[in-house]
Amino acid sequence: MTATAKPAASKPAVAKQGDWTKPAAMAIPKEGFFKLEQGRYGPIFPKTPACYGFTIIAKIKPGREQAIREYGKKIEDTIAALPDGLAVLKLHYLRWVLFDIGKDTYFMYQGIFDTDFDKYTEDAVALFSKYGINTVFENLEGFPEDWKTNPAAFVKFAREHQCPSFLEYGEYPYVSADEIKKALKLKAAFSDMLDQMQ
Amino acid sequence: MLEFDDIQHILLTRTPALTGRYEFLSFGSRAGGQAWLSGILETVRSVADVRASVDQDKRWVTVAFTWNGLRALGVPEASLATFPEEFKQGMVARAEMLGDTGVNHPDHWVGDLASPGLHAIVILFARNAEEHKRCISAHRKLLAQCEGVKVLSSLDLEATPPFDYAHDHFGYRDRLSQPVMEGSGEEPTPGSGAPLKPGEFILGYPDEDGPPANLPQPEILARNGSYLAYRRLQEHVGAFRDFLRQHGQTPEEQEFIAAKLMGRWRSGAPLVLAPDQDDPALGADMQRNNDFNYKEMDPHGYAIPLGAHCRRMNPRDTAANMNRRRMIRRGATYGPPLPEEAPEDGVERGIAAFVICASLIRQFEFAQNVWINDPNFHELGNERDPIIGTQDGTFEFKIPRRPIRKKITGLPAFTTVRGGAYFFLPGLKALRYLTTVCRAEEAGLQVAESISLQPQGSAKS
Numbered sequence: 001m002t003a004t005a006k007p008a009a010s011k012p013a014v015a016k017q018g019d020w021t022k023p024a025a026m027a028i029p030k031e032g033f034f035k036l037e038q039g040r041y042g043p044i045f046p047k048t049p050a051c052y053g054f055t056i057i058a059k060i061k062p063g064r065e066q067a068i069r070e071y072g073k074k075i076e077d078t079i080a081a082l083p084d085g086l087a088v089l090k091l092h093y094l095r096w097v098l099f100d101i102g103k104d105t106y107f108m109y110q111g112i113f114d115t116d117f118d119k120y121t122e123d124a125v126a127l128f129s130k131y132g133i134n135t136v137f138e139n140l141e142g143f144p145e146d147w148k149t150n151p152a153a154f155v156k157f158a159r160e161h162q163c164p165s166f167l168e169y170g171e172y173p174y175v176s177a178d179e180i181k182k183a184l185k186l187k188a189a190f191s192d193m194l195d196q197m198q
Numbered sequence: 199m200l201e202f203d204d205i206q207h208i209l210l211t212r213t214p215a216l217t218g219r220y221e222f223l224s225f226g227s228r229a230g231g232q233a234w235l236s237g238i239l240e241t242v243r244s245v246a247d248v249r250a251s252v253d254q255d256k257r258w259v260t261v262a263f264t265w266n267g268l269r270a271l272g273v274p275e276a277s278l279a280t281f282p283e284e285f286k287q288g289m290v291a292r293a294e295m296l297g298d299t300g301v302n303h304p305d306h307w308v309g310d311l312a313s314p315g316l317h318a319i320v321i322l323f324a325r326n327a328e329e330h331k332r333c334i335s336a337h338r339k340l341l342a343q344c345e346g347v348k349v350l351s352s353l354d355l356e357a358t359p360p361f362d363y364a365h366d367h368f369g370y371r372d373r374l375s376q377p378v379m380e381g382s383g384e385e386p387t388p389g390s391g392a393p394l395k396p397g398e399f400i401l402g403y404p405d406e407d408g409p410p411a412n413l414p415q416p417e418i419l420a421r422n423g424s425y426l427a428y429r430r431l432q433e434h435v436g437a438f439r440d441f442l443r444q445h446g447q448t449p450e451e452q453e454f455i456a457a458k459l460m461g462r463w464r465s466g467a468p469l470v471l472a473p474d475q476d477d478p479a480l481g482a483d484m485q486r487n488n489d490f491n492y493k494e495m496d497p498h499g500y501a502i503p504l505g506a507h508c509r510r511m512n513p514r515d516t517a518a519n520m521n522r523r524r525m526i527r528r529g530a531t532y533g534p535p536l537p538e539e540a541p542e543d544g545v546e547r548g549i550a551a552f553v554i555c556a557s558l559i560r561q562f563e564f565a566q567n568v569w570i571n572d573p574n575f576h577e578l579g580n581e582r583d584p585i586i587g588t589q590d591g592t593f594e595f596k597i598p599r600r601p602i603r604k605k606i607t608g609l610p611a612f613t614t615v616r617g618g619a620y621f622f623l624p625g626l627k628a629l630r631y632l633t634t635v636c637r638a639e640e641a642g643l644q645v646a647e648s649i650s651l652q653p654q655g656s657a658k659s
Binding site: 119 | 283292294295407408411412518519522560563567568572574577
């Protein structure tokens with residue numbers, strides 16, 4: 001072994017996918033990926049112990065902060081009425097944050113999900129349109145006006161505003177939301193079974 | 199209203215061809231390319247023509263061009279720039295994403311299909327061998343008159359016996375699930391879903407998302423056009439049969455494994471409707487053989503495994519946005535059939551097929567990248583399409599069953615990609631336009647002035 005530092009592009013030794021028992025962290029190169037692998041719309045970002053995800057940060061158009069905040073309530077109501085509405089996106093969590101830098105206000109859209117975003121881009125665009133999530137995006141500077149009919153332009157905006165993580169951590173690494181739901185269902189079924197046997 | 203008199207027939211008609219040939223061309227000059235196109239144009243028929251005369255016709259011709267081919271024909275740069283990025287790049291540049299890696303990589307393709315000099319394809323379907331021969335000879339004569347037009351390669355197609363139904367070299371019945379367009383005059387078979395907006399397949403019409411958008415320019419070039427993704431897939435029949443023998447003790451067990459890989463018995467009968475044994479009458483009955491869903495009828499894949507070919511290629515009610523992912527398939531088998539008891543003879547045989555769609559990236563590439571090759575499709579973890587996925591011996595295939603599923607590891611490759619390309623399939627007016635188009639920089643004219651709507655020379659009126 002030499003003392004030479006490991007090149008940033010080599011993949012670190014982490015818990016293997018499927019081993020949820022061993023919490024894992026992954027440091028990620030500046031580009032956001034270890035090896036350039038092309039998807040349909042551009043480079044694919046890797047699956048990490050915290051699954052797939054993105055962090056999109058964009059400046060909002062002046063005076064639109066209130067409109068965006070109010071939109072949070074609308075999404076809450078939409079999901080309450082249609083709990084499966086976003087199922088296609090295979091999400092774990094979404095976090096929407098507004099914050100100021102100087103006089104400007106920025107919007108951060110952080111999503112953690114189980115599918116590589118490139119694969120289901122058009123499905124996401126269709127959903128955003130269906131549930132009006134576009135209303136939020138249309139309040140962002142530089143968002144393409146023809147996004148509904150031009151998924152490539154939508155993806156370009158998302159990629160230009162994506163800030164890749166340099167570290168991601170998973171307490172139960174690589175586990176999908178479906179697997180978690182299956183485990184909880186199984187637990188409930190066992191619990192029910194034990195009750196029935198009393 | 200669909201313009202049946204301008205749409206190339208391949209988009210909407212199936213012809214009773216038993217033989218055929220694809221020729222792949224390169225144009226040495228614009229003049230040569232345009233002379234060839236002017237000459238072949240009279241044989242290229244519209245949907246309306248073929249519908250009227252299919253019973254008498256002996257041959258059916260389709261022509262389509264790569265992006266490089268459109269440039270070679272003189273389409274101006276400003277117009278070329280309006281085509282979608284994936285078409286401009288071509289199938290070779292998209293290889294990694296499509297899963298064309300390892301032995302499937304374009305470096306190993308045959309027939310010069312990976313060459314940037316590939317400009318056009320002419321697709322001949324013929325009723326019989328005699329007509330096949332006559333057409334080849336007629337095309338030879340035309341080519342001899344067109345300076346600089348070179349045949350890079352060709353591929354002869356032959357239906358695989360028995361001829362009473364379409365099937366591939368593995369023996370699976372084909373052409374069971376095809377989308378139908380609104381206004382096409384066709385009725386979808388039960389279970390095939392409602393007719394789709396024509397813009398899903400033909401440029402210039404509303405699609406499932408609304409009015410047409412982002413079409414190539416000028417309009418005359420795009421209107422009634424479509425895209426063809428060509429795939430030449432070698433079928434390793436010997437390896438396939440060995441696999442069945444390895445995993446099935448009796449012929450019945452072997453048929454069962456074959457059915458699980460596909461999701462249908464080789465007769466075409468879907469496992470959802472015939473889970474335990476084949477039902478050839480069902481397989482042959484177009485009113486019944488596609489009439490099933492997954493969400494209610496087979497949610498866990500006990501009938502059709504979650505990773506089976508037909509479930510991946512058309513997840514029906516278990517995928518979002520299905521109407522934006524449908525594709526029209528055309529094509530034929532090539533190579534001699536391998537007799538039932540014969541060992542692998544090393545002769546190439548397979549299917550040479552076209553996926554026809556309005557958006558290569560949203561339809562063909564999505565299917566290839568996600569449905570076929572995503573190891574985690576339906577949360578399967580480590581599978582790819584067992585028939586046409588990129589298999590290197592590291593993937594598995596799971597057959598759900600009670601009490602414990604069967605898992606086959608180290609699935610071999612039953613197919614290899616031997617070539618492919620993206621083509622633009624223009625309407626007939628667009629073909630005439632292409633016989634006269636010239637670059638503004640060459641002719642000193644504005645692009646618009648080079649557009650001619652008039653049929654040229656001997657074009658069929």
